[in-house]
Amino acid sequence: MASKATKDHMRVAIDMQTTQGQKTGFGFYVQNLVRNLERIDRKHQYLKLYAHGEGDFNSTKRWWWDQVQVPRLANALKADILHQPAFSAPAFFHGPTVVTVHDLIAIHFEQDIPLGSRLYFGKWMPFSYRFADHMIVISEHTKQDVMELLGIPEEQLTVIYEAVDTVFRPVVDKEQLERVRKKYGTGEKFLLHVGTLNPRKNLEFLVKVFAEVRKKVRADWKLVITGKKGWYYEGLFDAVRALGLERSVIFTGYVDDHDKPLLYNAASIFTFPSLYEGAGLPPLEAMSCGVPTVSSDTSSLPEMVGAGGILLSPTDMAGWTKALVSLMTDALLRREIGGRGRKQARRFSWERTARETIRVYERVHRAYHTTKH
Numbered sequence: 118m119a120s121k122a123t124k125d126h127m128r129v130a131i132d133m134q135t136t137q138g139q140k141t142g143f144g145f146y147v148q149n150l151v152r153n154l155e156r157i158d159r160k161h162q163y164l165k166l167y168a169h170g171e172g173d174f175n176s177t178k179r180w181w182w183d184q185v186q187v188p189r190l191a192n193a194l195k196a197d198i199l200h201q202p203a204f205s206a207p208a209f210f211h212g213p214t215v216v217t218v219h220d221l222i223a224i225h226f227e228q229d230i231p232l233g234s235r236l237y238f239g240k241w242m243p244f245s246y247r248f249a250d251h252m253i254v255i256s257e258h259t260k261q262d263v264m265e266l267l268g269i270p271e272e273q274l275t276v277i278y279e280a281v282d283t284v285f286r287p288v289v290d291k292e293q294l295e296r297v298r299k300k301y302g303t304g305e306k307f308l309l310h311v312g313t314l315n316p317r318k319n320l321e322f323l324v325k326v327f328a329e330v331r332k333k334v335r336a337d338w339k340l341v342i343t344g345k346k347g348w349y350y351e352g353l354f355d356a357v358r359a360l361g362l363e364r365s366v367i368f369t370g371y372v373d374d375h376d377k378p379l380l381y382n383a384a385s386i387f388t389f390p391s392l393y394e395g396a397g398l399p400p401l402e403a404m405s406c407g408v409p410t411v412s413s414d415t416s417s418l419p420e421m422v423g424a425g426g427i428l429l430s431p432t433d434m435a436g437w438t439k440a441l442v443s444l445m446t447d448a449l450l451r452r453e454i455g456g457r458g459r460k461q462a463r464r465f466s467w468e469r470t471a472r473e474t475i476r477v478y479e480r481v482h483r484a485y486h487t488t489k490h
Contacts, residue, residue: 278396
């Protein structure tokens with residue numbers, strides 16, 4: 118039996134693969150969580166597990182990494198606990214495992230996902246959660262989903278909210294903002310959307326709303342859509358062409374980490390009509406920058422946006438059109454909603470996320486040793 122001193126000090130292995138290459142929401146979660154764990158925690162040691170190469174994994178590579186490479190590395194490093202912060206829980210780690218569940222999108226929206234990915238994300242990943250000793254879920258909505266769809270008991274789940282990086286804050290340097298507007302060809306006034314391009318983001322709806330809005334406001338406004346191409350994005354480009362908006366809708370592709378806070382700050386309004394989000398960090402990033410935010414009222418988004426933005430049904434075209442026209446034509450209203458957003462965003466912090474995560478590690482580690490001895 119390990120001594121108390123040894124038990125008090127844990128070696129925690131964390132899969133860092135999502136922070137390599139072009140990061141999406143998973144990567145930003147892992148990067149910020151680990152940065153804050155290391156900053157505030159002097160008691161435990163964090164072992165970061167990286168993959169060779171920086172390319173995105175397909176489903177087969179992902180399975181091999183999760184189930185073979187990650188536990189092999191963690192076992193070799195004599196980790197006391199293993200945290201899988203984004204993907205499937207490994208079956209063959211020698212100690213206790215914690216997994217973070219972000220959402221059950223692949224179950225809700227399987228029609229939007231190719232077969233190979235559907236089998237991994239919609240079947241294998243949910244099945245693998247039974248190998249975990251405990252699950253962190255990133256919203257109350259995801260917690261309810263996991264309990265209802267997977268039948269996992271409440272005592273195995275802890276809700277820990279994400280936050281946004283401190284780089285997302287108001288920027289007043291006009292030169293920097295002008296540089297980013299020029300670089301991405303946004304024009305002076307624009308609506309912004311941030312996120313991977315796929316049907317769940319409901320961007321065809323947003324483009325149609327923008328077409329309606331342009332009938333009611335001056336034509337120099339643009340809609341700027343950032344993010345890399347995901348699954349089944351082609352319909353979005355077809356919709357832009359069909360509505361004759363090629364010169365007014367700007368696709369930036371993937372935006373690097375340095376430019377992202379500036380792009381938020383340069384925007385006049387942030388729009389997020391997503392059909393489903395496990396957490397929905399982009400609205401929180403926008404609100405942290407003081408950008409007035411209009412978001413859909415589905416899934417976890419009301420938990421994040423709260424009273425800090427305007428929440429609307431992702432199918433209510435008339436409601437979205439009215440809200441955007443009001444904001445586009447009223448600078449005082451933009452300022453008021455932007456201020457409310459900043460106040461809401463301050464409720465979330467990565468330090469708090471890290472402290473609550475450490476408590477989960479310690480609880481799981483203690484319970485594991487209690488049952489073993």
